[in-house]
Amino acid sequence: MNDAAAPAGNGQGRLVQLLFYVAVLAGWYAVTRAGLVNPIVLPPLDKVLAAIPGVVASAQFGADLATTLFEVFCAFVLAAVAGLLVGYVVGRSPRRIAEYEPLLSAVYAVPLVLFFPLFVLFFGLGIASKVAIGAAIAFFPIVLNTIAGFANVNPVHLAAARLMGASPGQIMRHVMVPSALPVVTTGLRMGLIVALLGCLGTETIAATGGLGYRMVALAELMDTVEEYAYIVLIIVIAALLNALAGWAEARAHRLMGAR
Amino acid sequence: MPEIAMSARGVSHAYGVPGSASHVATLDDVSLDVRRGELLALIGPSGCGKTTLLNMFASLVRPLRGTIEVDGQPVTGPMPRKVAFVFQEHALFPWNTIRDNIGLALKFQGVAKPEAAERAAHALEAVGLADFADHFPGQLSGGMKQRASLARALSLDTEFILMDEPFAALDEQTRIVLGEDLSALLSRTRKTIVFVTHSLGEAVLLADRVAIFSARPGRITGIIDIDEPHPRRSQFATSEKFNRLRGDIFGLLHDEIRKSIDDSVHRRSGAAA
Amino acid sequence: MAAAATSALPVREGPARPVRLLRGRVVVILVLLAVWEIGARFFVSPHFASPPSEMLLALPSMLATKGVPAALALSFGELVAAFAVSVAIGLPLGLLIGLSGASRRTLLPIVFLLYAIPQITVLPLIIMLSGIGPAAKIVFGVTHAVFPIIFTLAASVGEVDRTLVKFARITGASSWQVFRYVTFPYAVPSFFNGMRLAMVGAILGVLLAELYVSSAGIGFYTRLFADSFQTPKLFALVFVLAAMAVVLNEIMRRAEIRFSRWRNG
Numbered sequence: 001m002n003d004a005a006a007p008a009g010n011g012q013g014r015l016v017q018l019l020f021y022v023a024v025l026a027g028w029y030a031v032t033r034a035g036l037v038n039p040i041v042l043p044p045l046d047k048v049l050a051a052i053p054g055v056v057a058s059a060q061f062g063a064d065l066a067t068t069l070f071e072v073f074c075a076f077v078l079a080a081v082a083g084l085l086v087g088y089v090v091g092r093s094p095r096r097i098a099e100y101e102p103l104l105s106a107v108y109a110v111p112l113v114l115f116f117p118l119f120v121l122f123f124g125l126g127i128a129s130k131v132a133i134g135a136a137i138a139f140f141p142i143v144l145n146t147i148a149g150f151a152n153v154n155p156v157h158l159a160a161a162r163l164m165g166a167s168p169g170q171i172m173r174h175v176m177v178p179s180a181l182p183v184v185t186t187g188l189r190m191g192l193i194v195a196l197l198g199c200l201g202t203e204t205i206a207a208t209g210g211l212g213y214r215m216v217a218l219a220e221l222m223d224t225v226e227e228y229a230y231i232v233l234i235i236v237i238a239a240l241l242n243a244l245a246g247w248a249e250a251r252a253h254r255l256m257g258a259r
Numbered sequence: 260m261p262e263i264a265m266s267a268r269g270v271s272h273a274y275g276v277p278g279s280a281s282h283v284a285t286l287d288d289v290s291l292d293v294r295r296g297e298l299l300a301l302i303g304p305s306g307c308g309k310t311t312l313l314n315m316f317a318s319l320v321r322p323l324r325g326t327i328e329v330d331g332q333p334v335t336g337p338m339p340r341k342v343a344f345v346f347q348e349h350a351l352f353p354w355n356t357i358r359d360n361i362g363l364a365l366k367f368q369g370v371a372k373p374e375a376a377e378r379a380a381h382a383l384e385a386v387g388l389a390d391f392a393d394h395f396p397g398q399l400s401g402g403m404k405q406r407a408s409l410a411r412a413l414s415l416d417t418e419f420i421l422m423d424e425p426f427a428a429l430d431e432q433t434r435i436v437l438g439e440d441l442s443a444l445l446s447r448t449r450k451t452i453v454f455v456t457h458s459l460g461e462a463v464l465l466a467d468r469v470a471i472f473s474a475r476p477g478r479i480t481g482i483i484d485i486d487e488p489h490p491r492r493s494q495f496a497t498s499e500k501f502n503r504l505r506g507d508i509f510g511l512l513h514d515e516i517r518k519s520i521d522d523s524v525h526r527r528s529g530a531a532a
Numbered sequence: 533m534a535a536a537a538t539s540a541l542p543v544r545e546g547p548a549r550p551v552r553l554l555r556g557r558v559v560v561i562l563v564l565l566a567v568w569e570i571g572a573r574f575f576v577s578p579h580f581a582s583p584p585s586e587m588l589l590a591l592p593s594m595l596a597t598k599g600v601p602a603a604l605a606l607s608f609g610e611l612v613a614a615f616a617v618s619v620a621i622g623l624p625l626g627l628l629i630g631l632s633g634a635s636r637r638t639l640l641p642i643v644f645l646l647y648a649i650p651q652i653t654v655l656p657l658i659i660m661l662s663g664i665g666p667a668a669k670i671v672f673g674v675t676h677a678v679f680p681i682i683f684t685l686a687a688s689v690g691e692v693d694r695t696l697v698k699f700a701r702i703t704g705a706s707s708w709q710v711f712r713y714v715t716f717p718y719a720v721p722s723f724f725n726g727m728r729l730a731m732v733g734a735i736l737g738v739l740l741a742e743l744y745v746s747s748a749g750i751g752f753y754t755r756l757f758a759d760s761f762q763t764p765k766l767f768a769l770v771f772v773l774a775a776m777a778v779v780l781n782e783i784m785r786r787a788e789i790r791f792s793r794w795r796n797g
Binding site: 012014016017020021040041042046086095096097100102103105110111112113115116117119120121122154156195197199201204205212215219227231235238239242 | 536555556559560561576579580581637638639640641644645648649650651652653655656657660661728732735737739740743744746749754755760766767768773774777778781782785
């Protein structure tokens with residue numbers, strides 16, 4: 001579960017990460033060049049890099065990418081709608097928080113992936129089972145963060161708005177939503193990431209398509225060059241999605257004052 | 260006979276279940292008149308209920324016993340057109356610029372956009388923040404935030420302004436300067452202002468009358484008249500009269516402060532037992 | 533600034549009594565169980581879902597199935613091993629990285645980078661290197677669990693209240709004493725927090741690896757029960773795994789609370 005996906009944060013950290021990437025790639029190249037590793041386990045870097053354009057252009061990759069992204073999108077939307085609604089309703093009532101938040105936290109701690117076989121039984125091997133498990137997994141960081149966001153609206157702000165004559169709708173729009181937004185967007189970012197990881201992970205276990213499925217299929221076929229091309233592409237796509245989500249989150253945080 | 264604008268009669272208040280360890284009586288049979296057009300300071304040791312009384316005038320808290328009236332009517336809920344409240348922690352929305360903060364307050368009050376924009380600009384001008392209108396609260400110093408908070412209250416153009424330790428979070432020098440500004444501002448309007456403070460100097464410098472509270476449960480032990488016209492100058496702060504009045508208040512307060520400290524020590528050790 | 537009662541009656545305040553809190557949760561759980569029971573019994577083919585009653589009835593026979601108890605025990609063992617190895621690796625690494633500002637700035641970003649890589653991409657490689665036995669599962673569990681320990685520990689060791697450290701030094705404490713009496717106690721709650729997250733990670737990693745390998749262990753039996761439509765047994769197996777996860781989690785959560793008392797009041 002990757003909810004620490006907040007990265008280095010500052011310039012120096014990013015530089016270190018970049019250097020690390022370079023070092024790993026250089027190491028990979030050197031080790032395979034020197035023949036230290038069985039090419040079945042780790043193919044040469046240059047071969048993998050050369051194969052990437054071909055993979056990206058292929059119809060199969062396009063289909064796999066579309067499948068995975070579609071699963072993630074559906075899972076995320078379902079989880080977000082449910083999580084935001086439930087999170088708001090629970091978060092505005094201290095009593096409900098005390099009653100239900102521990103329950104939600106407890107379920108969050110259980111790797112829901114272990115219910116995946118049940119989902120496959122019910123939904124089949126296709127996209128639906130991944131969407132279902134992805135949504136189930138992504139629901140929890142979203143709902144828990146939304147609860148926190150709406151629970152922690154500064155009561156002084158609420159009192160001030162009421163005294164100034166704000167209607168309930170105005171209070172919601174001008175006080176509660178802006179106040180909760182930073183935490184809620186963090187939850188949404190976490191939800192998107194775990195939805196992606198959940199879909200990819202379960203694709204490797206039981207699926208008929210998608211990036212995770214393809215990676216494993218290629219491994220089984222011993223087509224290691226293509227397999228590693230897919231691995232590199234998966235890492236890149238995950239990093240892009242992570243960066244996108246992180247950017248959206250940072251934007252929402254900046255809107256809330258400390259510009 | 261000065262006109263009574265706000266009043267509290269026989270007000271009592273408490274928290275917790277009576278008889279239990281958590282029961283705290285905050286106010287005990289407090290009666291107080293606020294005269295129209297005056298600046299009234301409420302001062303007293305921590306926990307004496309002065310902020311609770313202020314909150315009652317604002318409708319944030321209901322008394323257990325007794326009545327609270329504003330303009331002859333009992334207080335039942337927010338009165339955005341009559342009463343403006345300045346919080347200790349300024350309560351500016353960090354996600355809006357200070358111009359928008361003021362604009363929003365006016366919107367809540369029901370003022371139309373063009374007039375609201377004009378009043379906001381005017382209020383910012385009056386407190387000297389016109390150049391910072393499009394800054395966010397997070398970009399401003401403590402003193403500026405409080406001035407913005409004040410500007411917001413002034414822009415609402417209410418007859419009454421209630422302030423809860425408005426300068427508490429500021430350093431002494433800023434307090435003195437803001438106090439002078441406030442005094443100058445208010446001498447131009449005929450607002451009725453009640454403010455809570457811990458600072459003796461501030462009370463004497465700004466107020467027309469100072470109501471002194473006892474330690475918990477709060478009662479009013481005395482009201483001191485400060486007979487000095489507005490706007491108050493900093494020369495007043497170093498005058499003989501100022502020191503005498505300050506000494507009078509301190510005399511009434513000192514024992515109460517002692518009592519409230521001893522009381523809180525007792526509570527701590529009692530609760531731990 | 534709560535509104536007190538307007539009547540002459542005294543205000544009744546205080547926390548909601550624990551019994552009342554439980555009621556809401558119990559109601560939700562009972563409602564969900566009822567929906568599950570009724571839904572699975574009347575609305576879905578028994579091939580695709582089992583109601584809780586059937587699941588519980590199948591529990592004994594599922595456990596009696598040849599090889600299942602061994603597979604469960606093995607998974608549990610892998611879990612514990614993954615967790616232990618993660619602590620053994622993560623604890624010293626976290627401390628070392630955290631103690632110096634320089635290492636925090638250079639090494640922590642790398643830790644985060646590794647943690648951000650979708651772990652699933654490493655699984656085929658691990659299996660290729662370690663085979664489909666327990667070793668691969670433990671390794672995969674460690675890759676999920678070791679990171680939370682490292683960065684929670686490194687972060688908390690790095691953020692020890694500077695004032696406390698200054699005070700200790702001024703009164704003559706040696707570097708070791710500062711660590712033993714200031715830094716270490718300060719880091720304990722974060723360490724237990726990291727351990728709880730590590731347990732969650734270890735469970736995730738081990739179970740994911742188990743399900744991936746469908747030729748032995750838990751993965752084999754989930755596939756077996758699913759393919760032969762012994763649905764109540766499949767549900768029962770998953771239920772046992774979930775119960776195991778919940779119990780382990782609860783243990784870690786309580787440990788975390790117990791050791792964080794000074795921080796949470």
